[in-house]
Amino acid sequence: MTPGEANSESQNLMSATLQTAASAAETMSGAEIVLRALKEQGVEVIFGYPGGAVLPLYDALFNQNAIRHILVRHEQAAVHAAEGYARSTGKVGCVLVTSGPGATNAVTGLLDALMDSVPLVCLTGQVPTHLIGNDAFQEADTTGITRPVTKHNYLVKDIKKLAGVVHEAFYVARSGRPGPVVIDLPKDILIGQGPYSEAPTAPHRSYRPQREPNAELVAQAVKLLKGAKRPIVYAGGGVVNAGPEASRLLTEFVRLTGFPCTNTLMGLGTYPSTDRQFVGMLGMHGTYEANLAMHGCDVMLNVGARFDDRVTGRLNAFAPTAKKIHVDIDQSSINKNVPVDIALVGDAGLTLKALLEAWKASEQPQHTGALAEWWTQIEEWRGKDCLRYRQEGSIIKPQHAIRRLYEITREGGRDTFITTEVGQHQMWAAQYFGFEKPNRWMTSGGLGTMGYGLPAAMGVQIANPDALVIDIAGEASILMNIQEMATLAQYRLPVKVFILNNEYMGMVRQWQELLHGGRYSESYSAALPDFVKLADSFHARGLRVTRPEDLDAGIREMLAHPGPVIMDCAVAKDENCFPMIPSGAAHNEMILGPDQEGGVKGVTDEGKVLV
Amino acid sequence: MPAVPTMPDINETKLRNATIAVLVDNEPGILARVVGLFSGRGYNIESLTVAPVDEDRAISRITIVTSGTEMVIEQIKAQLDRLVPVRKVCDLSIEGPHLARELMLIKVVCTGEQRMEALRLADAFRARVVDATAASFVFEMTGNGDKLDAFTALMRPLGLAEVVRTGVIGIARGTYSLKA
Ligand SMILES: Cc1ncc(C[n+]2csc(CCOP(=O)(O)OP(=O)(O)O)c2C)c(N)n1
Numbered sequence: 068m069t070p071g072e073a074n075s076e077s078q079n080l081m082s083a084t085l086q087t088a089a090s091a092a093e094t095m096s097g098a099e100i101v102l103r104a105l106k107e108q109g110v111e112v113i114f115g116y117p118g119g120a121v122l123p124l125y126d127a128l129f130n131q132n133a134i135r136h137i138l139v140r141h142e143q144a145a146v147h148a149a150e151g152y153a154r155s156t157g158k159v160g161c162v163l164v165t166s167g168p169g170a171t172n173a174v175t176g177l178l179d180a181l182m183d184s185v186p187l188v189c190l191t192g193q194v195p196t197h198l199i200g201n202d203a204f205q206e207a208d209t210t211g212i213t214r215p216v217t218k219h220n221y222l223v224k225d226i227k228k229l230a231g232v233v234h235e236a237f238y239v240a241r242s243g244r245p246g247p248v249v250i251d252l253p254k255d256i257l258i259g260q261g262p263y264s265e266a267p268t269a270p271h272r273s274y275r276p277q278r279e280p281n282a283e284l285v286a287q288a289v290k291l292l293k294g295a296k297r298p299i300v301y302a303g304g305g306v307v308n309a310g311p312e313a314s315r316l317l318t319e320f321v322r323l324t325g326f327p328c329t330n331t332l333m334g335l336g337t338y339p340s341t342d343r344q345f346v347g348m349l350g351m352h353g354t355y356e357a358n359l360a361m362h363g364c365d366v367m368l369n370v371g372a373r374f375d376d377r378v379t380g381r382l383n384a385f386a387p388t389a390k391k392i393h394v395d396i397d398q399s400s401i402n403k404n405v406p407v408d409i410a411l412v413g414d415a416g417l418t419l420k421a422l423l424e425a426w427k428a429s430e431q432p433q434h435t436g437a438l439a440e441w442w443t444q445i446e447e448w449r450g451k452d453c454l455r456y457r458q459e460g461s462i463i464k465p466q467h468a469i470r471r472l473y474e475i476t477r478e479g480g481r482d483t484f485i486t487t488e489v490g491q492h493q494m495w496a497a498q499y500f501g502f503e504k505p506n507r508w509m510t511s512g513g514l515g516t517m518g519y520g521l522p523a524a525m526g527v528q529i530a531n532p533d534a535l536v537i538d539i540a541g542e543a544s545i546l547m548n549i550q551e552m553a554t555l556a557q558y559r560l561p562v563k564v565f566i567l568n569n570e571y572m573g574m575v576r577q578w579q580e581l582l583h584g585g586r587y588s589e590s591y592s593a594a595l596p597d598f599v600k601l602a603d604s605f606h607a608r609g610l611r612v613t614r615p616e617d618l619d620a621g622i623r624e625m626l627a628h629p630g631p632v633i634m635d636c637a638v639a640k641d642e643n644c645f646p647m648i649p650s651g652a653a654h655n656e657m658i659l660g661p662d663q664e665g666g667v668k669g670v671t672d673e674g675k676v677l678v
Numbered sequence: 679m680p681a682v683p684t685m686p687d688i689n690e691t692k693l694r695n696a697t698i699a700v701l702v703d704n705e706p707g708i709l710a711r712v713v714g715l716f717s718g719r720g721y722n723i724e725s726l727t728v729a730p731v732d733e734d735r736a737i738s739r740i741t742i743v744t745s746g747t748e749m750v751i752e753q754i755k756a757q758l759d760r761l762v763p764v765r766k767v768c769d770l771s772i773e774g775p776h777l778a779r780e781l782m783l784i785k786v787v788c789t790g791e792q793r794m795e796a797l798r799l800a801d802a803f804r805a806r807v808v809d810a811t812a813a814s815f816v817f818e819m820t821g822n823g824d825k826l827d828a829f830t831a832l833m834r835p836l837g838l839a840e841v842v843r844t845g846v847i848g849i850a851r852g853t854y855s856l857k858a
């Protein structure tokens with residue numbers, strides 16, 4: 068679309084008042100400039116919560132139909148909802164909050180988006196420019212507070228720059244490694260009159276991330292990969308962010324090479340989970356085969372992952388014999404935690420394409436014999452069946468609940484999106500729910516934010532109205548943004564909240580069991596609400612299942628209900644999440660579950676200081 | 679074909695000093711961004727100077743002196759480079775020979791014999807007298823950090839009263855010039 072088209076289209080869709088304002092005087096109010104720029108940037112939905120400082124924007128929203136506003140019940144939820152929207156669509160999510168407490172409530176969400184590289188633009192209200200610095204009512208130093216939790220932020224003090232700032236914010240949010248951008252808007256700027264300008268077509272003056280990888284380095288990487296005897300592909304969230312084509316290219320590359328492929332928590336769905344070459348998730352709660360393959364590999368291709376500490380375990384024992392190739396769009400991710408041999412700075416999709424072409428063009432033979440041996444070894448590890456559990460007796464095992472949820476939704480064949488809260492249930496969801504496509508799995512990976520899942524599911528459902536959206540939750544986490552049940556009711560969003568209720572902050576309890584001598588300090592979920600009545604009071608359907616024989620029927624009832632549902636699923640209280648690489652341990656020092664042989668290794672004192 | 683980017687020597691564990699020149703948009707908050715980056719990620723700042731350097735005061739040049747292992751310094755440069763208002767990052771310490779200078783104003787309060795000694799040393803160090811009273815001098819001196827340190831040490835027994843230093847600025851020797 069040329070800028071001219073974008074402009075005429077936005078004019079058509081803008082309200083009559085906006086049009087006259089624009090054409091008559093060539094100026095319009097700051098609020099109208101903002102909305103027009105959002106429209107030009109393709110924004111269709113904005114998640115927000117009003118307040119004094121942003122009333123001019125709400126007034127302008129009232130006068131138009133092009134942008135839909137979703138009224139959340141807490142600003143943190145607005146940001147998570149925008150994250151869910153962005154992560155399930157690949158578009159930039161948009162948030163609108165008021166000054167002071169509105170902005171500070173958004174901070175957790177912004178950091179969540181920064182850590183997980185989610186493109187967002189968050190508009191915050193601000194006191195009028197002449198009052199800034201006076202401790203005015205609902206004043207906060209929003210750019211100061213949000214500087215470390217955003218990719219970039221702006222305080223607009225000159226209305227002539229407003230349109231340009233909004234356009235630039237969207238460019239920054241989606242380019243390179245995506246992230247959240249805040250635009251702080253003083254009220255006088257929103258009310259004042261100023262000119263509109265279209266999105267610039269010229270390259271940005273300073274921020275121009277490299278997208279195409281260096282061809283020479285691609286050739287070197289292919290040489291290394293072809294010579295590999297024990298290779299592994301390790302793919303992360305960067306592949307999701309590069310768009311669905313990148314996942315297709317990843318799959319093509321893995322199939323062409325015959326290599327095993329593992330995913331990070333953020334990368335789940337970039338490679339089909341049901342494929343034989345997929346060895347499961349890696350890291351702290353990854354599979355035995357994925358972690359041992361990482362430990363023993365001789366060539367590692369990391370595509371769009373950042374050697375996070377949940378993935379590497381103890382750094383000096385991480386993949387000790389491997390030559391490492393790292394594909395990342397963010398130069399600062401290279402050599403940050405793990406020194407690598409070849410760094411391919413560029414977009415994951417474009418780099419995979421280049422690798423595929425170079426692989427096909429190269430005549431160097433592969434070590435097919437060694438690769439076959441490697442697979443034999445991997446199959447032996449896989450044979451350990453590290454995710455095995457025994458569903459017996461009268462109590463539902465949480466693993467079984469997720470497994471059945473997965474199987475029953477698959478039977479249904481609906482396009483399914485999963486969000487999670489944070490804790491054991493999150494890890495079980497990652498382990499027992501399979502994903503075939505990217506953008507279907509939304510979890511708070513980097514920040515680990517309890518309360519993420521419900522609002523994120525809301526955003527996913529807004530973006531995908533016909534899809535099945537399930538928040539896999541814990542009974543503790545869900546209470547952190549439970550108020551959003553009202554948003555579900557207001558917009559008739561049929562999100563399903565599937566609570567694995569173990570009456571504990573299970574992940575905290577697990578660490579206390581394994582690291583703190585079983586002293587369960589403050590990790591019991593006392594005084595829980597009656598989730599069925601709670602659902603009822605929020606105009607949703609409430610279900611409670613306690614017996615294994617009722618599990619399937621409960622899941623089916625939840626899925627069949629056309630509106631929002633909370634299913635409170637009582638599960639074993641003392642179950643731990645395995646396999647587990649304790650903090651400070653190496654991949655080959657994994658603790659397996661009670662159903663597998665292999666002793667529990669002690670946690671070192673050094674490990675104890677780690678999170 | 680573009681040059682193949684070289685990798686830092688990641689096995690080098692020795693600390694080195696780096697003088698990093700950064701060209702940035704001269705906008706509010708840019709200094710907070712740079713300083714916040716250093717404090718937030720635990721990098722060391724030995725000195726930092728900043729001033730606009732172009733005609734219309736749109737571009738500022740920051741000189742940061744820091745230290746770290748090769749990998750840490752590479753990180754610092756990459757982290758600086760991805761800040762949106764940052765236009766150029768140049769590690770003067772490794773891009774070739776460069777000049778580094780610092781300006782110091784130093785006040786010495788003394789009388790009698792010590793006055794003569796202070797003046798004599800100032801002369802030897804090519805420090806200029808920019809203020810004098812019956813009981814004090816202010817000397818102005820430029821040079822590299824070592825030279826300023828040495829002079830300061832000599833003034834200490836003579837009545838050193840106050841020191842103010844700008845921090846280091848640096849520029850590459852020869853025709854190469856850093857442009858936004
Ligand atoms: C906002 C926030 N506070 C605290 C934590 C620390 N934390 C991690 S998991 C967890 C317990 C979660 O309990 P629950 O939601 O019941 O999940 P479970 O582990 O039992 O499945 C806590 C408190 C966190 N991740 N986020």
Ligand SMILES: [Mg+2]
Nearest residue numbers: 541542571573
């Ligand atoms: Mg729980």
